[in-house]
Amino acid sequence: MPPLLGCAEPLEGAHVSILRIYYRVIALLAPEKGLVILLALANLSLASVFFLEPWLFGRVVDSLASTDRTNAWRYIAWWAGVGFAGVAASVMVSLHSDRLAHRRRLAVIAQFFEHSIGLPLSFHGQHHTGRLLRIMHTGSSNLFSLWLGFFRDHLTTLLAILVMIPLAMRMNWKLALLMILLMVSFAVFNAIAVRRTHKAQGQVEQLHHQISERVGDVFGNVMVVQSFSRVSAEVAEIKNLVRRVLTAQYPVLRGWAWLSVANRAASTLTIIAIFTLGTALNSRGEVSVGQIVSFVGFAMMLIGRLEQFAGFISGLFFQTHSLNDFFAVLDTPAVLQEQPGAPDLPDDIRGEVVFDDVSFGYDASHPALKHLSFRIPAGGTAAIVGPTGAGKTTALSLLYRAYDPSEGRITIDGIDIRSVSLHSLREHIAVVFQDPGLFYRSIADNLRVGKPDATDEEIRAAAQAAEAHNFVVVKPEGYATLVAERGRSLSGGERQRLAIARAMLKDAPILILDEATSALDNATEARIQRALNRLTENRTTFVIAHRLSTVRNADVILVLKDGELVEQGRYDELVARGGLFAELEGQGRFVADAEDEHEESEAEEPA
Ligand SMILES: Nc1ncnc2c1ncn2[C@@H]1O[C@H](COP(=O)(O)OP(=O)(O)O)[C@@H](O)[C@H]1O
Ligand SMILES: [Mg+2]
Numbered sequence: 001m002p003p004l005l006g007c008a009e010p011l012e013g014a015h016v017s018i019l020r021i022y023y024r025v026i027a028l029l030a031p032e033k034g035l036v037i038l039l040a041l042a043n044l045s046l047a048s049v050f051f052l053e054p055w056l057f058g059r060v061v062d063s064l065a066s067t068d069r070t071n072a073w074r075y076i077a078w079w080a081g082v083g084f085a086g087v088a089a090s091v092m093v094s095l096h097s098d099r100l101a102h103r104r105r106l107a108v109i110a111q112f113f114e115h116s117i118g119l120p121l122s123f124h125g126q127h128h129t130g131r132l133l134r135i136m137h138t139g140s141s142n143l144f145s146l147w148l149g150f151f152r153d154h155l156t157t158l159l160a161i162l163v164m165i166p167l168a169m170r171m172n173w174k175l176a177l178l179m180i181l182l183m184v185s186f187a188v189f190n191a192i193a194v195r196r197t198h199k200a201q202g203q204v205e206q207l208h209h210q211i212s213e214r215v216g217d218v219f220g221n222v223m224v225v226q227s228f229s230r231v232s233a234e235v236a237e238i239k240n241l242v243r244r245v246l247t248a249q250y251p252v253l254r255g256w257a258w259l260s261v262a263n264r265a266a267s268t269l270t271i272i273a274i275f276t277l278g279t280a281l282n283s284r285g286e287v288s289v290g291q292i293v294s295f296v297g298f299a300m301m302l303i304g305r306l307e308q309f310a311g312f313i314s315g316l317f318f319q320t321h322s323l324n325d326f327f328a329v330l331d332t333p334a335v336l337q338e339q340p341g342a343p344d345l346p347d348d349i350r351g352e353v354v355f356d357d358v359s360f361g362y363d364a365s366h367p368a369l370k371h372l373s374f375r376i377p378a379g380g381t382a383a384i385v386g387p388t389g390a391g392k393t394t395a396l397s398l399l400y401r402a403y404d405p406s407e408g409r410i411t412i413d414g415i416d417i418r419s420v421s422l423h424s425l426r427e428h429i430a431v432v433f434q435d436p437g438l439f440y441r442s443i444a445d446n447l448r449v450g451k452p453d454a455t456d457e458e459i460r461a462a463a464q465a466a467e468a469h470n471f472v473v474v475k476p477e478g479y480a481t482l483v484a485e486r487g488r489s490l491s492g493g494e495r496q497r498l499a500i501a502r503a504m505l506k507d508a509p510i511l512i513l514d515e516a517t518s519a520l521d522n523a524t525e526a527r528i529q530r531a532l533n534r535l536t537e538n539r540t541t542f543v544i545a546h547r548l549s550t551v552r553n554a555d556v557i558l559v560l561k562d563g564e565l566v567e568q569g570r571y572d573e574l575v576a577r578g579g580l581f582a583e584l585e586g587q588g589r590f591v592a593d594a595e596d597e598h599e600e601s602e603a604e605e606p607a
Contacts, residue, residue, distance in 0.1 A: 018194065018316060021323050025146045028108060032100060039097055039151050042089040047159035049086035050305075051167060054297025056082070062290030097151035105144040112136050112326070118334050121402045122362075130216020131209045132329070139326025142319040149312055157305045157312075168298055172287050175274055175295045179302060182270040186263055186306045190313050193259040197252040198317070204252065205321035207245045214238060220485070256314050263310055267303040274299050337404075337418070344424035349413045350378035351428075351509045351540035353399065357408035360398060368394045369563045371408070376556060378413070381541040383551045385584060386560035392544045393434055395560065396512050399542070400429045412510070430506035432516035434544075436499030438487030443472055444479040446498055450505030458505065465531035466501035467524055468494070492519035500528060504535055511541045518546065522591070548590040557581065 029036050056079045063072035116123075116132060161183070168176035218225055218234050225234055278292035353376045361367040369391045376382045384392045398405055401422060410417050417425055430450070438446050447459050454462075459479065463469040471494055475481040487495040496519050503511065513532070517525045529547070536543075543550050551557055552571045559567040559574070559581045567579050574581040584590070 017324075018313075018320055021320055021327070022146070022316060024327060025143055025323065026150060028143065029100070029104060029147065031107070032104070035096060035100055039093055039100070040155060042092045043151065043155040044159055045089040046086055046093065047156045047163060049082055049089070050156065050160045050301060051164045051298070052082050053079070054294050054301060055167065057297050058288075058290040058294030060290075061293050062288050065289065093151055097148060100151070101144050101147040104147060105140050108143060109136060109140050112140070112330065115332075115334060116329055119329075119332055121397075123332055127329075128213040128216055129220075130212040130214070133216065134209060134212035135322070135325045135329060138322040142323055143326075146316065146319070149315070153308050154312055157309050160305055161302070164298060164302065168295070171291055171294065172281070174281065175277060175287070175291075178270060178273050178277060179295070179299055182266055182299070182302065183306065185266045186310060189259050189262045189266070190310055193255050194313070194317050197255040198320075200248055200252045201318060202321050204245055204248045205325070207241060207248060209325075211238065211241050211245070214241065223488070259310070259314070263307060267307070270303070271296065271299055338422050339419060342419060342421045345412065345415065345417075345420040345428055349415075349428060349509055352376065352378040352411075352413050353510065353540055353542075354411045354414075355395075355398075355408070356411065358395075358398065358405045358410060359407040360394065360403060360405045362394075362403075367406075367563055369398075369405075372565050373408075374556070374558055374565060374568055376540055376542070378540060379538050380555035381536055381543060381550075381553070383543050383545045383554035383557045384560060385545065385551065385557060385581065385589075387584075390560040391563040392560055393514055394563075396431075396514060396542050396544070399510070399512065400426050400431065428508050429510045429512060430503040430508040431512040432496070432499045432503045432514060434514040434518075436487065436495045438483050438490070438495060438498060440483065440485045442477075442480045442482055443475070443498065446483055447479075447502050447505060450502040451507070454505050459501075462501040462504045463498075465504055465528075465535075466497045467528050467531075468497035468501050471497070493521070493524065496520060497524075497528065500532070504531070509539055511536060511539050513541065513543045513545075515544050515546065546589065546591055548592050551590055559584075 056075050059075045060072055060079070063069065063075060113136070116136075165176070165180065168179060214234075214237065225231060274295050275292070278287060278295060281287045282289065282292060355372045355374050358369060358372040359367055360369040372395060374382070384395070386392055394403075397403060398410060399417070401417060404418065412425075412428070439449065444456075444459055447462060448454050450462075451458065456479075460469060463472055463479075472479055472481070483489055483498075487498075490498070496516060500513075500516055503513075503516075516532075517528055520528065525547070529549070543554070545551055545554075554571070556568055557571060557574055558565055559579070561580055567574055567577065567581050569577070575585055576582075
């Protein structure tokens, strides 16, 4: 970690980014432009009050000192008018700025959520949910406080300064210069503090993210942590991170403490200097007592405002990094280059799928798929086999565009899947994932993910077909039973059966079954198999399979090894060829059906 004064980041760098971020923060208010302008005008009137009051103060003192008191009355009447206009403006500001800030915060949370769940899987692979949640929460609360500050203080301060400087210059340029000196020193002190602590604060922010990631990760794996008796070790890790945050944070705080001392000193010196210079000028008849009073009033007000402004700058400084992270997520391109105005995939597709020389790698150096080419006729079934890690899941994930191939193309009915809208493509493909992700919702709601408007009857029918109904009805609340996070309250087989029911409800023309029945016992699997066979009729189906009957009946078997398609053909051809498939077959890698093992007769499997 760099020492407090050791950071050589260019001054402009930190400043420009702070200003640019502030601009973006305010730009997020654009949807309520009208109200924002109204509030800005109210602020303008408040600002006028701020500089008119000390000026009137000076005039009243001077009028009292003169023989004619009528002027004094006039100024007092003015003061009353100005004061009440100020009250009205501040009521307007405080009433509406709060509501506006709350409204925009919630809108921005929704926007962040919508955007980030649409982001490609590669993004989510790099961002732990713990980190994303923190970015969302910290980012939106920082925006909230900046918006409020903008309406309550910043704008007024800026306008007050802009208006007061020319006015003060007119009254007495010597005293005015003193005040400008005060402002410049505030600006310089702030710039120095930002420059010297910017990088260190970035590290603090990163460490905070790490804490969130780690906490989120441990919460998600509580079972592992407890069973490996890692509780104290995990706590120690967090405490270690906390210590590192403090070690990184203290120098930053020290820098900003020095800043406030410097600011205070500058203020005190300015007031003393104004009195000293004012006294000297007064004895030479260059300023009146009232003008000195006005200037001290200006200076006091300016100091108050500048201190507030310095507070705002430091607040903004501490928030820059988290706002940067927030905007970085919003700036991540929403989808894998969806062509603007891409048409939908027609509803009546037949479902012929062609992979044409498709290559893909999660990272550039290690291709996961190399030059895959195959064609599955509409309504056909492809069985994909191969050792674990061969790229089976990856190959199929390209079909629903979890990722795009680095080379080659994939077509459905001759239409390049990259030329149609992502939404319509995914509407046409139902997937039973290898790891059946379930939501922390009721069983019924989990199934409705497949078909949002499914009736209770449909849900029940799908669950029955997937052999899930029987275990669901014995749960305490049946279909209303809450499923724990990631389905942890269900057995592996129960999760898979819900995942199958969910895909059945989706009723899409293309079906992907990624080891969909791997966690089931042979008898249950055989029973589901009948429903699956019915489901796959007239649907283009990809099965990553370990069942003999599936492989035997497939229209084409694709044999993958190390990301390459080493063999393809029908069962008999491949066995006869004596290649990798024959080898896997010979090793007994494909499980025989339950009927072969003398299971109950209902487990029979239609060939
Ligand atoms: N999200 C990912 N990021 C990086 N590498 C991955 C990712 N998913 C899978 N892989 C790697 O890609 C290869 C193929 O994985 P996968 O398609 O899941 O194999 P299979 O389904 O055939 O068992 C493996 O080496 C795996 O480690
Ligand atoms: Mg897999």
